[in-house]
Amino acid sequence: MSISSSDAAHLLRRSGYGVTTAELDALTQAADRQTAVDRVLALQNTPTDPVPTVDDSINFVDWWRTTTWWMERMRTTPVGIVEKMTLFWHDHFVSSMIKVMSIELGVKQHKLFRDLGMGDFEALTQAVAVDPNMLIYLDNWLNMSWGPQENFARELMELFTLGVGNYDENDVAAMARAWTGHGLTGDFHNYQYYDWAHDGGQKSLFGLPARAWNGPETITEIVRGSKAEVSSKFITAKVFSILAYPVEPDDPAVAPIAAQFRAAGLDITALVRAILLSDEFWSPRARFALVRSPLEWVVATLKALDVPVSDGILDTDVVAMGQAPFLHPHVGGWGANEAWVSTGASWTRSDWLSRVRWVSYYSSNPFAGLESATPAEVADEGFRRFGIIEPSSNTYSVVENWAAQLRSDGDAAYIPFNLPMIMALTPEFQVS
Amino acid sequence: MTSLSRRRFLQAAVAASAVGATIPRWMMPAGALPLASDEGMLLVVNLGGGLDSLSLLVPSDGARRSAYEAARGSEALAAGSLPPATVDHGFNPSLTHLSNRFSAGGVALVDGIGLPESLRSHSLSTAAVQSASLTPIPTGWLGRHLDGYSDRGDELMSVAVSSTVPLHVRGDVNQAAAMPPGTGMWGTDPNNRVDQTTADAVRAFSNSPADHGPWADLIAATGERALDKASLSVGLPTSSTAPRGIRQDMEIAAHVFNADIGTRVVAVGAGGYDTHGSQNTKTAHLLGELDQAIEGFFATLASDRHNRVMVLVVSEFGRKPGLTSSLGSDHGYAGISMLIGPNVAGGLHSESPSLTNLDAQDCMIPTIDLRSLYAPVLDGWLGGDSNAVLGGTYSPLGVIAASPGTNK
Numbered sequence: 001m002s003i004s005s006s007d008a009a010h011l012l013r014r015s016g017y018g019v020t021t022a023e024l025d026a027l028t029q030a031a032d033r034q035t036a037v038d039r040v041l042a043l044q045n046t047p048t049d050p051v052p053t054v055d056d057s058i059n060f061v062d063w064w065r066t067t068t069w070w071m072e073r074m075r076t077t078p079v080g081i082v083e084k085m086t087l088f089w090h091d092h093f094v095s096s097m098i099k100v101m102s103i104e105l106g107v108k109q110h111k112l113f114r115d116l117g118m119g120d121f122e123a124l125t126q127a128v129a130v131d132p133n134m135l136i137y138l139d140n141w142l143n144m145s146w147g148p149q150e151n152f153a154r155e156l157m158e159l160f161t162l163g164v165g166n167y168d169e170n171d172v173a174a175m176a177r178a179w180t181g182h183g184l185t186g187d188f189h190n191y192q193y194y195d196w197a198h199d200g201g202q203k204s205l206f207g208l209p210a211r212a213w214n215g216p217e218t219i220t221e222i223v224r225g226s227k228a229e230v231s232s233k234f235i236t237a238k239v240f241s242i243l244a245y246p247v248e249p250d251d252p253a254v255a256p257i258a259a260q261f262r263a264a265g266l267d268i269t270a271l272v273r274a275i276l277l278s279d280e281f282w283s284p285r286a287r288f289a290l291v292r293s294p295l296e297w298v299v300a301t302l303k304a305l306d307v308p309v310s311d312g313i314l315d316t317d318v319v320a321m322g323q324a325p326f327l328h329p330h331v332g333g334w335g336a337n338e339a340w341v342s343t344g345a346s347w348t349r350s351d352w353l354s355r356v357r358w359v360s361y362y363s364s365n366p367f368a369g370l371e372s373a374t375p376a377e378v379a380d381e382g383f384r385r386f387g388i389i390e391p392s393s394n395t396y397s398v399v400e401n402w403a404a405q406l407r408s409d410g411d412a413a414y415i416p417f418n419l420p421m422i423m424a425l426t427p428e429f430q431v432s
Numbered sequence: 433m434t435s436l437s438r439r440r441f442l443q444a445a446v447a448a449s450a451v452g453a454t455i456p457r458w459m460m461p462a463g464a465l466p467l468a469s470d471e472g473m474l475l476v477v478n479l480g481g482g483l484d485s486l487s488l489l490v491p492s493d494g495a496r497r498s499a500y501e502a503a504r505g506s507e508a509l510a511a512g513s514l515p516p517a518t519v520d521h522g523f524n525p526s527l528t529h530l531s532n533r534f535s536a537g538g539v540a541l542v543d544g545i546g547l548p549e550s551l552r553s554h555s556l557s558t559a560a561v562q563s564a565s566l567t568p569i570p571t572g573w574l575g576r577h578l579d580g581y582s583d584r585g586d587e588l589m590s591v592a593v594s595s596t597v598p599l600h601v602r603g604d605v606n607q608a609a610a611m612p613p614g615t616g617m618w619g620t621d622p623n624n625r626v627d628q629t630t631a632d633a634v635r636a637f638s639n640s641p642a643d644h645g646p647w648a649d650l651i652a653a654t655g656e657r658a659l660d661k662a663s664l665s666v667g668l669p670t671s672s673t674a675p676r677g678i679r680q681d682m683e684i685a686a687h688v689f690n691a692d693i694g695t696r697v698v699a700v701g702a703g704g705y706d707t708h709g710s711q712n713t714k715t716a717h718l719l720g721e722l723d724q725a726i727e728g729f730f731a732t733l734a735s736d737r738h739n740r741v742m743v744l745v746v747s748e749f750g751r752k753p754g755l756t757s758s759l760g761s762d763h764g765y766a767g768i769s770m771l772i773g774p775n776v777a778g779g780l781h782s783e784s785p786s787l788t789n790l791d792a793q794d795c796m797i798p799t800i801d802l803r804s805l806y807a808p809v810l811d812g813w814l815g816g817d818s819n820a821v822l823g824g825t826y827s828p829l830g831v832i833a834a835s836p837g838t839n840k
Contacts, residue, residue: 099704139709142758149756150763151708158553169552169793180757197757288645320612322595330480330703332555339596341650343587344610346658348595350618350634354627392642402633406626414626425634425655427648 002028003036009389010287013432014243015040015276016080018300019387037276041269043118046079051111056104056189063103064315066110067325072309074299081272082118087295087325088242089113093128093160094328095137102133105189106326109133121235121266122223125160126216130191132184138331141183145199148176155331161222163234163249167206174203178213223266232258232266239271244281245289246337253280290432291337294321297349301356301424304386306364312356320348349430353421360420367416375403378415386423395426466692472813472836473741474697475685475729476574476600477678478562479722481706482554483747484761485768485796487715488527489543489784493520499787503753507712517541518780526720529727530772537778540771540831542805544785546749546798550765554706557748557763562599564803564822573806574697575603577816581696588661590697591688593681601699607654608699609661611688613672613680617662631659668693674728678702682725686732689741696814705747709758726772740836742773742813746802752795753787765795769805775813775840777833804829 008027012019030036052069054062074083090113097103109131116124128134129152135141140152153175157167167175181198184191202210205218206226213221223231233249236258240247247253257274264270275281292300298321302312318324323334360366366385370378379399383391391399402422406412423429467473491500492511497520501508514522515531518541523531533539549566551557560566564573571579578589578601590601590608601608619631638652668691672683678700685698702722707714726743733741750767766785785796803826807818812832819825834840 139758139760142709142756144757147755147757149708149758149760151706154552154763158555164553164556172552173793176762288648291647291651316614320595320615322612330554331706332558335596337647341647341654342592342597342607342610343654343658343661344592344595344597344612344615346651346655347615347617347662348612350655350658351616354616354618390643392640392644394640395637395642398633398636398639401636402629405629409625409629411626411629418626418630422630422633425637427637427642427652427655428644430651431644431648 003030003033004028005389007033007282008036009387010282011036011040011276012080012387014281014290015084016077017074017083017296018303019389020303021384021387024387024389033282034277037273040079040081040276041273043079043082043269046082047073047077049073051107051114054103054107056102058097058101059103060315063097063106063326066103066107067315067318068309068313070110070325071295071299071302071313074295075303075309082114084242085117085268085272086110086113088239089117089124090325091328091333092238093134094331094333095133095326096328097326100133100136102188103326105133105136110326118269118272119267121261121268121271122219124268125219125223128160129156129179129215129219130182132189132191135182135184135191136188140179143176143180143182144197145177145180148173148180148199150176152176153179156219157222159331159333161219161231161234162227163230166227166230166234171205174205174213175218177201177203178205178218179215182215228262229258232262236261236271236275239268240275240280241336242290243272243275244278244286253278288428288431291340292430292432293334293336293340294318294323294345294348295325296432297424297430298352300387300429301353301420304423305356305360305366305420307356307360311359311363313352317348317352321345321352350421350425353424357417357420361417365416367419369416370419371412371415373403373415375400375407378403378419382419382423386426386429388423388426388428391426391428395428399423399426466694467696469740470835470837471696471740471815473689473695473737474574474809474814475682475689475741475743476697476699477682477722477743477745478558478598478600478699478701479705479718479745479747480554480558480701480703481747482557482749482751482763483705483767484707484711484715484751485543485766486751486753487524487707487711488719488768489517489521489541489780490514490524491520491784491787492517492522496520496784496787500753503787504755507755507759509712521780521784524715524719526716527723529723533726533772534778537833538772538774538776539778540776540829541780542769542771542782542800542829542831543780544766544782544796544799545769545802545805546766546800547802550749550791550793550795552749552763552765552793554748554763559599561746561748561802564806570602571604572598572600572602573810573821574601574699575599575606575608576821577603577810577814578606578696579603580816580820581606586694587657588693588695590699591685591695592699593684593688594699594701598699598701601697607657608697609658611684613676613684619659620663635659672732674725678721679725679728682729683732686729689737690732690734707751707760708756708762709760711751711755711760714760738773739775739834739839742771742776742809744805744809745770745772750796752793753790754794765791765793766798769802771805771809771831775832775834775836775838777831777840781829781831800829801826805831808832 138152237249587609642648751761751764782800808828810816810818
């Protein structure tokens with residue numbers, strides 16, 4: 001018994017950033033889906049090279065050094081799920097170097113997502129709430145008893161733990177008071193609690209008896225107390241939507257997985273495992289149900305071409321594609337799927353490919369020799385290298401006819417040069 | 433609206449309702465139609481985060497000034513430092529050029545704007561403002577309007593100068609082109625035979641379904657249309673020497689209007705207006721950028737387009753009048769919008785909201801429905817049908833003084 005290459009490719013795409021032949025061959029050796037899931041969750045194999053050391057300022061050189069380091073990790077790691085979830089938490093607990101005015105604090109928060117992002121959800125949320133990057137991004141460091149301010153309080157419930165409709169405006173006001181006094185040290189680099197700036201009075205939250213709520217207790221109340229079920233469904237739906245297919249918290253697929261998440265004490269690895277082992281994850285509905293985001297698609301392309309990220313892409317490309325880490329445009333995050341389908345996406349993707357094909361051709365040149373191959377051999381090798389297991393008959397014949405056309409025009413020498421471009425622009429390669 | 437453009441719009445709307453969106457996307461006709469000289473164009477500017485209306489139009493005299501000083505305390509902007517606006521309000525000190533435009537009758541201000549329900553979440557309120565609907569729907573008000581044209585499905589009818597397409601211009605059929613600054617247009621060199629062969633292959637991906645779900649088919653169809661539209665966009669400056677951000681984006685927007693490639697609506701956006709802290713410093717900078725961006729836009733816009741283009745500025749909500757400990761303000765309710773251009777009816781078109789009679793959450797209560805601003809823009813400027821687009825009749829504000837292509 002072993003799993004099919006179609007199943008293995010699905011699991012590799014969702015848990016990581018592309019499908020190489022070597023990865024596919026290894027995973028199809030797994031006896032069953034459970035064994036395969038265990039393999040992609042072998043967190044102990046995560047590389048240990050450190051995140052770059054960076055400046056305490058808006059420094060675009062350091063920003064790009066960090067971003068390419070991270071994208072290169074995505075490209076090369078044997079444990080893609082760690083990077084996927086680190087990116088997920090980065091988009092869940094959004095921030096911007098421009099607002100925070102320090103890439104160092106962004107990197108510090110990134111390490112937090114990396115260290116805690118597969119662990120206890122409450123520990124992660126508590127740590128993020130008092131992380132300097134978040135305290136500055138959502139202004140909570142200046143939230144004082146004499147003029148409570150709602151920015152963090154609202155997003156803690158709306159975006160981070162509960163979702164709209166599961167709290168009201170009175171809860172927002174009470175939550176803002178609960179989070180007064182949670183500030184920063186004088187150098188802005190560490191959390192410090194100021195009791196004299198905290199509103200210690202009684203507050204009514206979620207219709208519970210009034211008490212002197214103080215910030216961190218509210219997170220415990222949400223994730224483990226009276227809002228635990230709602231909160232676990234909210235988080236489960238968000239993670240399910242990036243790993244399986246897009247759902248809302250009230251989708252029938254969510255409740256049983258959220259129950260497993262709670263039973264596991266809010267362990268995020270247990271949540272990921274439950275999703276990857278669910279029938280829904282392996283169902284036809286989940287297959288190709290997601291659009292590869294720009295970062296996913298770029299990394300998968302460079303992985304297929306064997307080109308390092310630092311050679312393969314410019315900072316301006318990442319910005320034009322609209323998914324620049326550490327530079328979220330607004331608190332709502334990047335969006336997904338439909339956000340990445342537009343003429344602009346097609347333009348920026350082909351514009352980038354028209355340049356990266358030169359890098360590929362003059363470095364790794366993965367398609368060397370195909371200038372003298374038959375059109376079918378060209379197509380087979382292109383799909384194999386790009387991890388496209390089951391191209392549609394139309395896509396296959398388009399690639400075959402393209403190679404035949406170049407040959408009949410006397411342009412066969414250009415096949416190795418242009419095959420990366422046409423492969424990365426297949427509809428099959430742009431979905432996950 | 434002239435009878436010609438009205439007829440064309442209605443014919444297209446009938447055709448659209450007869451066949452609906454059931455035509456496969458890869459069968460849509462391509463090719464931009466140039467606009468007639470009496471058709472209006474719109475630049476819609478989204479100020480993301482929730483613009484503080486009191487920082488834009490500042491009370492300078494009378495009872496509202498007293499209430500403003502009481503609410504903002506030491507952060508109240510000095511009345512003497514404000515560029516002139518109305519008799520008892522001035523503009524933010526950073527808006528000197530806008531003040532001049534206002535004095536010349538080229539700015540319609542709509543203060544106290546909002547929808548019938550207060551949505552204090554950024555995402556919900558942005559969706560409501562851009563869809564003109566309190567219940568979530570997947571189309572924007574301008575996207576629905578553009579769906580009515582016979583060249584529907586032509587993404588160059590609306591262009592977003594950004595990486596993604598805002599809801600404003602998303603229709604059932606109409607897909608706006610996202611045109612991020614600086615993007616090259618691959619596949620447009622007719623002399624590059626190999627690239628043309630490759631581009632033809634990319635087009636052919638949409639010949640039939642890819643058996644990889646609906647996203648793959650949409651991507652294939654979008655890729656084909658992107659190549660078709662790329663050749664129309666060749667030569668269009670996609671960057672400028674203006675500083676990155678709203679100033680550059682609005683200059684690119686002017687180039688798009690100048691190019692006459694069938695574009696009726698351009699969407700741009702600026703972020704950072706979520707001023708929970710250090711509000712005065714932030715709005716001074718942000719509104720200064722906006723002021724420069726508006727000047728840069730009209731300076732770049734061809735002279736024969738000035739009386740055919742208007743700039744609409746919107747934000748998802750206003751902010752509370754009260755100040756927080758971080759010298760900013762929280763999400764509010766009533767906000768402010770502006771319509772800018774030589775053909776607007778200049779002045780303040782609504783009553784500024786009360787600073788003393790607030791709602792239960794201490795927010796200003798709207799005095800005018802947002803859709804009363806959208807309606808005249810649709811009917812009087814874009815030649816559309818506001819009843820159909822907005823799903824109801826909203827008494828239109830008299831913000832349009834002269835129809836497109838004429839001078840007031």
